[in-house]
Amino acid sequence: MSASPSSVAEVAVAAAAAAAMASALPQEKQQQQQARPRPRPMHAGGGGGGANGRHHAYSRKDKSLGLLCSNFVVLYNRDDVEFIGLDEAAKCLGVERRRIYDIVNVLESVGILVRKAKNRYTWIGFGGVPMALRELKISDDEDDDTLGNPGADIENEKLSQTLDNPSDKPGAPPLPPSIWLRILVVTFSDHRKEKSLGLLTQNFVKLFLTMEVDTISLDEAAKLLLGEGHEETNMRTKVRRLYDIANVLSSLNLIEKIQQGDSRKPAFRWLGRATMPNTENGVTVAVPPPGKTTSNKRAFGTELTNIDIHRSNLDSKIQKKAKLAQSGGDVLTNCKLAVRSQLGQVKQSGFVYGPFHPAGARKHELDGGNKPGQRERAQDWESLSASFRPQYQNQALGDLFAHYVEAWKTWYSEFAQGSNIMQQHFGHSVNHFL
DNA sequence: ATATCCCGCCAAGAT
DNA sequence: ATCTTGGCGGGATAT
Structure with a gap:
């Protein structure tokens, strides 16, 4: 029947074939091999001769990093998630390992994850973002001017x-x-390491945190992040990476793609403004121009479409896998749970938090958004931290975590005080998503 | 044609 | 040596 465009098996076979061919090549570093095999020409399988097959046309969108990241988040952004195994993730999400590295690297750069060991990450959640950004800003101040390391x-x-x-x-x-x-x-x-996706992500984010303008095109960003030596090739590569990063940051609702001006070049706009308590007097910079922005829902609409497409695929994939790999029962259970929640009613309790809601602080939040109760929330947050504590056995990590909690509290009070329009904004988007 | 950006080769790093 | 990470850029897709 359906035969999804690329099953795990097919991928594996393709990879094997590619590897075989590659091994036939001389070991010479030369200049980069130019005759890449590219065993996967695309096409949905059934084709045959002509323009038909009104359905399931392969689309690269189904495999975008952004979508993958979204799925990654729905899979792991839950109370009971502690550790993340890369193999497990890859298997669950039906992608190759390589892609998981991409996701994980940027997620770690914004504090959502922490690398614990080989193959192993600890889920922090969106609550980790504020601190990560703060430290990013701080490190930037120390760093004097030059962002990270231009002109390497x-x-x-x-x-x-x-x-x-x-x-x-x-x-x-x-x-x-x-x-x-x-x-x-x-x-x-x-x-x-200087060229790592993670570092690039941080530097990219720093651009937003540092400069007043909250909108920037990838070309501009690339130019800024590179020194002056913008050789065509380097630029190209840098921009490619920035696309990757931008896509996952978008799926995290940290940035959004917009059309600068009217129909000018697309650019990305920082949505994490509320996170940076630029408080001079205690008043946060409540919300940017409300009317000017064009797309906001459109972007999400697009991805929603993708998700729809993806859902059936993922679903059937999971089914297959259930038979295939009887082994990791836990993993499969997780997958199924995730998929179910993705398909049907998500977390029956609520949703609403913006992009940075504390991982696992679900029901505490649902109060509809008119009761102050900041302190109460802080308290809740603390109790949550208590449940986390066991993980952090040693002093250093304990301190780190304390810092994290504090950062969150600070951020939250400011956030609650300042812009709740923003929250609506985010909440809406996120709600759409999950 | 240009803008996006997925794919996977293969070389650093770890074990 | 094997396994894990992940830079990198060719070239397929999207617009």
């Missing part, structure tokens, strides 16, 4: 030049600069 490539260039000069050895052998560069890259072993 420039540096390399300079260094290679430096080395190009005969420091010693008058008759230095004409080692090609590329070799030296290689050496340098190895020497500066943190080079890899």
Whole structure:
């Protein structure tokens, strides 16, 4: 019957084939292989000859990082979730491991996750976001101006030049600069980390936290995040990564895609403003221009459509998997639960929290939003923290967690005080989503 | 044509 | 060596 476009089996086979072909290639680093196999041409299977098959046309949207992230969140943003295994996640979500890394890296960058060990993460939840952002801001202040590390490539260039000069050895052998560069890259072993998705995410977010403008296009961001040395290639790569990041941040409702101006280039707008208590007097910067924004629901509408498409796929996939992998019973149970909640009535209790509701503080929140009771909530939050505590056995982590709780309290009181329009805004979106 | 951005190769890092 | 991470960019899709 249905035959979903890409079943796990197919993926596995494709991967195997690709691996086989790859292994046939010479080990040479060369310049990057140019003849990529690309075993998966796409197409829904049944096709045959002509334009028909009015249904289930393969769409890359079904596999977008944003959608994946959404699913990831519905899967793990629950009270009883503590640890996350990457394999488990990949299996549940029906994607390859590689994609999980992408998600997890940006999630960790905004404080929703913490890496606990190899293959293992701890779920913090949206409550971790405020602190993460705060620390981001702080680190930025210390960092003086320069965001993170612009122009790393420039540096390399300079260094290679430096080395190009005969420091010693008058008759230095004409080692090609590329070799030296290689050496340098190895020497500066943190080079890899400098380009990590996680760091890039943080720097991207810093752009919003630092600058007044809360809207920025990815091109601009890329230009800012790179130094001056915007070589076409680097720019391209950077922008690609920024797309990835932007998509998951969007699905987290931390940013939203908009059409700058009227029909100008698309850009991304920061939605986490309320998180940054820029309080001069105690009054938060309540909400940006209400009327000017265009899309807001449209973006979500689009994704909702995707979710719809995805649902049936996911569903059947899970079914299949249930038979296939009898082993991880817990995992499967989790999957099913998640899917069920995704399909039908979600958390019967409520919803409403904006993007940063404390993980697991569900019912405490539902009061309709007119009773102050900040203190009460803080209390609730504390009690929640008590239930968390067992996880944090050592002092350092305990402190960290305390800090986290405090940050949350601060943020929350300010938030409740200031913009609740924002909350509506968020709540609406999130409600749509979950 | 340009904008998006998924896919998966394969090289660093860990074990 | 094997396994885990994840940079990177080709090129398919979306617009």
